[in-house]
Amino acid sequence: MRLDTRRTGFSLEAPFYTDPSLFNLDMQAIFGQHWVFACSVAEIPEPGDYVTLDYGPYSLIVLHNDDGGVNVLHNVCRHRGARVLTDPQGTTGNLVCGYHSWTYSPEGDLIHASAPGEMTFDKSCYALKRAHGKIAAGLVFICLAEEPPTDFHETAKIFEPYIAPHELAKTKVAYQQNIVEEGNWKLVMENNRECYHCDGHPELACSLFPTWGLTDETIPPHLEDVWDRNQQAQASLEYRCRRYGLPYEVVEELDTRVGGIRISRESLDGAGESFSADGRRLSKKLLGDLPDFRLGRCSMHLQPNSWFHLLGDHVITFAAFPISASKTLVRTTWLVADDAVEGVDYDLETLTHTWKQTNLQDKAFVELCQQGAASPFYEQGPYMKSEYQVEAFINWYVQRMREHVG
Amino acid sequence: MRSSAVPALPLAQRVRGLEMPWNRVLSSASEPAGAATALGPWHPQEFAAECVETIPEAGGMMVFVFRRMDGAPLAFRSGQYINIDFPIDGPNAEPVSRSYSISSAPTEPWTFSITIKRDPKGKVSPWAHDHLRPGTVLDMLGPVGAFHLADYDRRARFLLLAAGAGITPLMSMIRTVHSLPGQADVVLLYHGAAPDSFAFSEELDFLANVDFRIKVIYCLGDRECGDEWEGRTGRLSTSLLDELVPDANGRQVFACGPEGYLNSATELLRTVGVDDTSVFMEFFSGDREIRAEYAEEVAIAGEIAEEIAATTEEYFESQPAALDMYEPEYDADGPVEAVGAPTEAVDAEAVVPVDAEVEIEVVGVTDENLAEAGPDSASDAGSTVPAGDGAAASAGESGDDDEIAVVDPAALPTVGQGEHTMSFVRTGLNVCVGEDETVLQAARKAGVKIPANCQEGMCGSCKVVKLDGDVEMNHLGGIRAREIDAGKFLPCCSTVKTDLVIDA
Numbered sequence: 001m002r003l004d005t006r007r008t009g010f011s012l013e014a015p016f017y018t019d020p021s022l023f024n025l026d027m028q029a030i031f032g033q034h035w036v037f038a039c040s041v042a043e044i045p046e047p048g049d050y051v052t053l054d055y056g057p058y059s060l061i062v063l064h065n066d067d068g069g070v071n072v073l074h075n076v077c078r079h080r081g082a083r084v085l086t087d088p089q090g091t092t093g094n095l096v097c098g099y100h101s102w103t104y105s106p107e108g109d110l111i112h113a114s115a116p117g118e119m120t121f122d123k124s125c126y127a128l129k130r131a132h133g134k135i136a137a138g139l140v141f142i143c144l145a146e147e148p149p150t151d152f153h154e155t156a157k158i159f160e161p162y163i164a165p166h167e168l169a170k171t172k173v174a175y176q177q178n179i180v181e182e183g184n185w186k187l188v189m190e191n192n193r194e195c196y197h198c199d200g201h202p203e204l205a206c207s208l209f210p211t212w213g214l215t216d217e218t219i220p221p222h223l224e225d226v227w228d229r230n231q232q233a234q235a236s237l238e239y240r241c242r243r244y245g246l247p248y249e250v251v252e253e254l255d256t257r258v259g260g261i262r263i264s265r266e267s268l269d270g271a272g273e274s275f276s277a278d279g280r281r282l283s284k285k286l287l288g289d290l291p292d293f294r295l296g297r298c299s300m301h302l303q304p305n306s307w308f309h310l311l312g313d314h315v316i317t318f319a320a321f322p323i324s325a326s327k328t329l330v331r332t333t334w335l336v337a338d339d340a341v342e343g344v345d346y347d348l349e350t351l352t353h354t355w356k357q358t359n360l361q362d363k364a365f366v367e368l369c370q371q372g373a374a375s376p377f378y379e380q381g382p383y384m385k386s387e388y389q390v391e392a393f394i395n396w397y398v399q400r401m402r403e404h405v406g
Numbered sequence: 407m408r409s410s411a412v413p414a415l416p417l418a419q420r421v422r423g424l425e426m427p428w429n430r431v432l433s434s435a436s437e438p439a440g441a442a443t444a445l446g447p448w449h450p451q452e453f454a455a456e457c458v459e460t461i462p463e464a465g466g467m468m469v470f471v472f473r474r475m476d477g478a479p480l481a482f483r484s485g486q487y488i489n490i491d492f493p494i495d496g497p498n499a500e501p502v503s504r505s506y507s508i509s510s511a512p513t514e515p516w517t518f519s520i521t522i523k524r525d526p527k528g529k530v531s532p533w534a535h536d537h538l539r540p541g542t543v544l545d546m547l548g549p550v551g552a553f554h555l556a557d558y559d560r561r562a563r564f565l566l567l568a569a570g571a572g573i574t575p576l577m578s579m580i581r582t583v584h585s586l587p588g589q590a591d592v593v594l595l596y597h598g599a600a601p602d603s604f605a606f607s608e609e610l611d612f613l614a615n616v617d618f619r620i621k622v623i624y625c626l627g628d629r630e631c632g633d634e635w636e637g638r639t640g641r642l643s644t645s646l647l648d649e650l651v652p653d654a655n656g657r658q659v660f661a662c663g664p665e666g667y668l669n670s671a672t673e674l675l676r677t678v679g680v681d682d683t684s685v686f687m688e689f690f691s692g693d694r695e696i697r698a699e700y701a702e703e704v705a706i707a708g709e710i711a712e713e714i715a716a717t718t719e720e721y722f723e724s725q726p727a728a729l730d731m732y733e734p735e736y737d738a739d740g741p742v743e744a745v746g747a748p749t750e751a752v753d754a755e756a757v758v759p760v761d762a763e764v765e766i767e768v769v770g771v772t773d774e775n776l777a778e779a780g781p782d783s784a785s786d787a788g789s790t791v792p793a794g795d796g797a798a799a800s801a802g803e804s805g806d807d808d809e810i811a812v813v814d815p816a817a818l819p820t821v822g823q824g825e826h827t828m829s830f831v832r833t834g835l836n837v838c839v840g841e842d843e844t845v846l847q848a849a850r851k852a853g854v855k856i857p858a859n860c861q862e863g864m865c866g867s868c869k870v871v872k873l874d875g876d877v878e879m880n881h882l883g884g885i886r887a888r889e890i891d892a893g894k895f896l897p898c899c900s901t902v903k904t905d906l907v908i909d910a
Contacts, residue, residue, distance in 0.1 A: 048886050094883045096865030103865045105883065112864045112882075243652065271679055273655075284683055286561055289422075289589070292656040294679065312656070339560060 003405060006398050009391055010380040017184040017373035023325035026185070027056035029404035030304050030397065035134070035141045035152045035259060037306035037319050038062050042138070042171045042335050043089065044070070048106070051089045053142075054329075055321040060131060061085055061095070062140060063106055070133035072142045073108045078126035095128070104128050136160060138168025139308075139317075155259030155302070161247050162263050162298050166310045167288030171335040174283075174314070174342065175352050179330050179359060183366035184373070185305070185322035186397065188330060191366050192307050192318070193389040200365065203357045206277045207268045208297075209233075213386035226269075233267035237296045241265060244291055248298075254392035255399065260303030262389065267296040274311050275354040283313040283346035285337035301389070303396050313337075314346075316355055326370055332359055421588040423560035427513060428481070449714055450548050450707035453478075455518075457542045463521060465603035467571060468535050469509065471519045475543060479515035482508060484555045484582040485575040485660065485688070488520070488548030489704045494533045504530045505550065505700055507574040507662070507688070509606075511581035521605065523571040550707045553660070553688040555579055562590035565654050565680075567642070567671055569597040569663025575688055576662055577606050580613060580620060590619045593651050597625045597642065597667070601635050623650055642670060644677050655679040662688040665696070815907060821852050828906040830854050831873070845877065845897035849910070856897055856910055860884070863899030870897060875906035 002013060015022050039051050044064040052075055053060045059075040061084065077084050077097040084097045084104065094111065095104040103112035108128035115121045132143040136156035143149070181188055191197070195212035198205060209230040211223055219227045241248040248265035270279020273293040281293045290312050298310040305320045315335040322328050334352055342348055372378050383391045459471035474480060482488075486508060491501035506520040525531045538544075553575060562583070566576045573596060583590050598604045604624055614622040624637035625646070640646050647654050659680055661671050668687050675685055689696045815829035815836060824840035828848065833855070839848040846868055849856055858868035863881030871893050877900040879885075885896050897908075 046888070091886065091889075093866055093886050094864050096859055096867060096884075101859035101865055101867070103860050112860045112862060114860070240652070273679075281681065284681060286656055289561075290656065291563060291591070292653040293681075294655055 003398055003402050006394075007380060008395070010382055011190075012186070012394060013380060014373045014378045017187060017370065018325055020325045023056070023184075023322070025401070025404075026322065027058070029401050031055055031058065031144070031322065033143075033145045033404065034149060034304060034400070035143045035155075036304065037302060037317070038072075038133075038140045038142045039319075040139055040171070040315075040317055040333065040335060041135060041169050042173050042338075043176075043333065044140070045169075045172070045338075046091070048091045048093060049089075050085065050092060052083075052085050052087065053321060054323075056323070058144065059083060060142060060144075061128075062133065062142060063092070065106055070135060070140055070142075071106055071108065072131040072133035073104075074129040074131065076129070077102055078110065078128060079113070084128065102126075137163035138166075138171075139163065149258040151257050152259045155253075155257065155261050158251050158253075158261055159263050159300055159302075162265065162300070163308075163310060165246060165288050165290055166298070166315055168315065168335065170338050171287065171315060172338040172340075174334045174336045174340075174346065175348060176334070177332045177352070177356060177359065179332075179363055180323065181328050181330055181363045181366045182326060183328055183363075183370035184325055185320050185328040186394075187366045187369045187373075188320045188328045188362075189304065189393055190390045191362050191369075193301065193393050194383075194387040196384055196386050197365060200361050201358050203277075203354045204275065207270055207275050207279045207354070209267070209269055212266075213389070218385055229269065230267065233269065233272055233296075237265065237267040237272065237294070240292060240294060246295065252392075254301065254303065254389060255396040258400070260301075260392070260396045262301040262392075263299070265296055265298045268311075272296055274313050275309070275316075276350070281313040282351045283336045283340050285340040285345050286312055287315065287337050303393065304400075314351065326374075328366075330359065330363070332356075423558065424555070424562040424583065424586055424588045424590050425559075426483070426555070426557045426582075427586070429557045450550055450711045451714065452545070452547050452708070452711045453480075454543050455480075455546050457538055457540050457544070458517060459540060460538070463605040464607060465523065465570065465598065465605045467521050467523045467605045469519050469521045470534065470538055471510075471517050472544075472546075473517045480508075480512075480518045480549075481515060482512050482518075482549030482554075483557070484512055484578045485553045485686075486549035486551040487575070487688075488546050489550060489707070490520075490547075491545040492530050492533060492538075493544075494529065501545070502530055503704070505704060507551075507578070508549070509574045509577045511578055511585050513582055513585040521571070521574045521577070547704060547708055547711060550703055551688070553662070553686055555582060555660075559658075561656075561658075562588065562592075563653075563657045564590070564592045565651050565657040565659045566592060566594040567597075567659060567661035567663070568594065569667040570599065570603070571605070572661075572663030572667075572688070573605055574662070576660060577610075579660060580610070584613050584617050584620060591657075592620045593657075594620070594622045595625060595642075595646075595650060596622065597627055597663070599627065599629060601626065601632065601637075642667065642674060644674050647674060647678050657684070659685045660688075661685070665689055822848060824848070826902045826905050828902065828908055830908050830910050832910050839902050841901055841903075843901065845895075845900045845902060845906070845908075849897060854910060858898050861898040863896050866896065868896055868898045869894050871909035873907040873909055876903040877901065877906065878903055 038053055039062060043051055044062065047064050047066045050061055050063040053062060061073040061075045063071045063073065065071045075083050075085055077099065079097065079100055079102045082097050082099040084095050085092065086098065094106065096102070101114065102110060104127070105111050108130055110123045110126045113121070113123060132148050134141045134152070137160045141152070195210060198208070198210040198212065209226060211219060211227050211230050214223070214227070238248050246265065250264040252262045254260045254262050268274070268279050271294065272279050273281045276282050286293065293312040295312040300308040307318045309316045313336070317333045317335070319331045320328050321331065332355060336346055336351070340346055454475040455472040456475055457470055458473050461469040461471070463469055487505045488508060489503055489505045491503050493499070493501045506522060508518050509521045510517070510519040522531050522534050524535045566579060568576045576594065580592060580594060583592055594610070596604060607624070610622045614620050626635060626637060626639045627641050628639065651657070654675070655678060657680070659675055661668055668689060672685070676682070813831050815831070818829060818834055818836045820827065820836035820838065822838040824838040824843070826839050828837045828839055828845065830837065830849065835852060835854060837848050837852040837854065839845065846856060846858055846861065856868050856870060859865045863879070864884045866884035869885060869889070872895050873893070877895055879895050879900040881896050881899050885894060
């Protein structure tokens, strides 16, 4: 392990992608210490609604409580360790373990355990263990650390003005896709942080300018027309944003803060409304109080495990949940206005088509890299200029790991 | 006197969107109160109305104000029209029938007005201008038309396009918006032939001045205009739209005017990115085809009116379920914006109580009214009762299933002792039970399988659906209020109050 002598601008050494003991360290240092994106409020809209999340060795319950916040509980029964809730999502009052019916309140207190003959059994010692939960602009984050990183509220302050106008609390889940990629979670994130490979995304390239990450200097000849179109579209998007008071400026602090973030509002090709072949809207109901469908995409990258696209008509959230050194669950969730009617205001297949295809293509790319990292002949490769965000992600990761190893 | 001024609410705290006043009454009362019934604008009626006032308007138009002879308010949706019989050839001849948009707001329903432009070559409009006076009584049919504001609109962002006399139904919409609270954003782009041809301009100017939600733009087309003209010029065009309403893309468009104007508007709106489904048009003067469509609509309205006249009570009972109305939900802070589902049946009679003597119909389609409303609304309103026999038991799981199976609790074998009977329709067994025994205890004793863990109302594992009857439940958090509302209960902590029918 070479955390102290990492070669800047190059991919990590192979064990970071393949070694189970390094994976365990990732789980402790990254997922055990930082704010991690869990779900949106649309997935747990009402009190009692919950999702269960697994990553690495952790299993958690994220429960919408009666106060409008979230309770985050370790999904490990204090009796014999069984999973308390086994469904990926649902609604519950109290939480009852299916093994011996130990029953916990939504706050995690053990409120019922039949204990024949046990006169001294003290229920108050056996509450479900709790973790930190936080909702910001309709996004739910959890943190397992005893003392979570304190700069997250600053990160939230950055993204709230961008996200809030989409009013996630007034959206509903139109579709959720879970795919397991045979790749290390860092490869999943690296792949997401660049568009150098976007030639491999024909569906996405209809509406997403493939010039993402490029500049006047780095634009290749074959993309010059697209670049011009992109510049024009961006100018008119920014004009509209100023009219409506929507922020669009790029804020990029991916490796300069613990709560690493990049956010911006960027133009889309074609009609500029959504991820469709012609850029037109995919749902007919505008989100929140937005005045116009032509709002491009507000894109956010958060370290360590999530990225988001917020459009006028729908929102897509992406979360990576590591399973093992070479396996990652990628969860994609499509949100539409909660009064949009399937088949009337949107067609589910059309709504999800572009990113379903893109996800499958990305899965293949990630898996190619995972296979390569396992080869004895794998050697670190250089990140290109347009891949500066990959470098930022790895730099963030290495900093966090160094801090943890101390 | 207040000692200090009350600050205005920030925009974000205004009621979201627009909601028509009748909407809430209709969705909250199973039997609409008399006035609300009269104001539920969901069906055309035949009625006689007396002209009470005539007001000359600019552009050769005349406003005729009416009140119904029966004293009732006129219920309609903003933008609709009425069909009027004009006795042009005398009281004994066949009257001439014409449709006119209502220009007044349904929120002031005790009188209503239509606005007629004099067409020297026309048959009806000169007669109306010359002979229709206060005291004249006319036969009418209405309201008619699908060109109207929604009963509830969470995104009340409108672009109103009017040309000439096309202002009439849009005037009703603007007056309606102004009369209601809530967030709204209305832009009226009003084309006229000459500076002095804009009907209602003084009122429009006033409304635009006092109501920040309303913006009015006058436009003279490409005609000559004097130096004094302060409005816009130029035909409707994409550049005009881009300049005046750059966010047209996110608005619903209501357009009314001559056919050529509307045809060009259709194309232009497409070009600036307005979705076709967001565009609503009323052809004010049309070709033969459009007139034929009007005639057809009025004929249908007439049939409905007759039907209602014949069976008023039945009709009212059946209506709410069939309405395609949208209703907001309410909490302590006012309307909750999470809405969009068509209003469910509010008919308290919709779910037929289960009686031991009566057969239970499965799948909730329990009477004719609901059957007419379609399987979706039926499954919302009704209950799902799996049948006792094996064949229908699985079908009973789905409320959308079209099959209707039947179980008769009286035909099931009965065991146990007690003053009340619990019918377990899935198991196919009646179990008698006393008031001191929990439902779970009695059921288990009789061999009915209900999974249960804590047996203290905490874990919720015994949760079942109650199809009929009342229980007294003392749970400890194992069930949520909305589950109880949905008919579920916990047998482990419940005793019976009446006979029960249980989906287990």
